[in-house]
Amino acid sequence: MKTLVCTTPGQFEYQEGDSPVATKNHSILKIKRIGICGTDLHAFEGTQPFFEYPRILGHELAAEFVEGDNAEGFSKGEAVTFIPYFNCGECIACRSGKENCCTSIKVCGVHVNGGMAEYLSVPSYSLIHGEGLSFDELALVEPLAIGAHGVRRADVKPDEFVLVIGAGPIGLGIMEFARIAGGKVIAMDINDQRLSFCSDKLGVAHTINAMNDDVIERLKEITGGDFPTVVIDATGSLRAINNGFQYMAHGARYVLVGLQKGELNFSHPEFHKREGTLMSSRNATRADFEHVIASMKKGMVNPATYITHRVTFEQVKDDFKGWLDPANGVIKAMVELND
Ligand SMILES: NC(=O)c1ccc[n+]([C@@H]2O[C@H](COP(=O)([O-])OP(=O)(O)OC[C@H]3O[C@@H](n4cnc5c(N)ncnc54)[C@H](O)[C@@H]3O)[C@@H](O)[C@H]2O)c1
Ligand SMILES: [Zn+2]
Ligand SMILES: [Zn+2]
Structure with a gap:
């Protein structure tokens, strides 16, 4: 062969x-x-x-x-x-x-x-x-299952604001399953072409360009001053991951699906005052694969x-x-x- x-x-x-x-x-x-x-x-x-x-x-x-x-x-x-x-x-x-x-x-x-x-x-x-x-x-089940797993780790609840940082194939999957879980998705990237894809093809209502927009102001505006209760990184960029901590609402969960080689650096008092939860998300389980297949069969993705x-x-x-x-x-x- x-x-x-x-x-x-x-x-x-x-x-x-x-x-x-x-x-x-x-x-x-x-x-x-x-x-x-x-x-x-x-x-x-x-x-x-x-x-x-x-x-x-x-x-x-x-x-x-x-x-x-x-x-x-x-x-x-x-x-x-x-x-x-x-x-x-x-x-x-x-x-x-x-x-x-x-x-x-x-x-x-x-x-x-x-x-x-x-x-x-x-x-x-x-x-x-x-x-x-x-x-x-x-x-496409496997790459989507990575996103489904990240969303399951975050335990996204209906009507929560979910900020997804990074709109590559992995981030797109996260956005899909966050929406399916009932979350209100905010997509963030530095690439306008990818952000347009999120709004045009995935129906994401809120997009932010991390390079050109005032991110804190935009998040305040979108969430009515609360900030997102779930933040998920899918960039794998050390800078993006470190910045992500400041976008968390008080009581929020931060899930790292993206992978990078360096060491995280964030303000402990800022994290402490939020009583934040930090999680990594690796690969996916059979339950995630089954969830993806069921969602595809229903035409939800x-x-x-x-x-x-x-x-x-x-x-x-x-x-x-x-x-x-x-x-x-x-x-x-x-x-x-x-x-
Ligand atoms: N958890 C897992 O098991 C698992 C599995 C597969 C991939 N991954 C990881 O997921 C990450 C994403 O994978 P992908 O294939 O979608 O990658 P990708 O490179 O296609 O997408 C990353 C996106 O992040 C954006 N980005 C980069 N820096 C940014 C910043 N500072 N702010 C906002 N956006 C920024 C890029 O413009 C790009 O659109 C990678 O780190 C990859 O290693 C994890
Ligand atoms: Zn892959
Ligand atoms: Zn083992």
């Missing part, structure tokens, strides 16, 4: 290899869609810490189930997706139902080879039924609008570099594999 291997930063190579065979507790998937995410772009650029090369990237997958061991209920040819975070099942996190932050987690396409291939073997426990969704939709670029598997090598440039307006690039 054909695979696309990231041999070293900046370098892709198509290689021919043996197709995987079903082993104990594993299933074989025939890949149909690969969504491209920031993680893949950073791995290609060489800015993903602790990343080892060569590596086959790709973890946002839609596929056909071929065969498997311990995969009762899945039938040949069925459209599926999967949870790409493989866990040990034994550590403290796994024992407490938090496999999403397993102490020895292996993320498919990051720590082990992923889905830029015609076929992939995955643990059968990771499979998710497609429930009649299209391959495009199924490939229409992720097709996120797909700005579409290529065949053969085109990935040539087109991938272009997706690194924000000027190309990429939200989600989707790779399509045909028979």
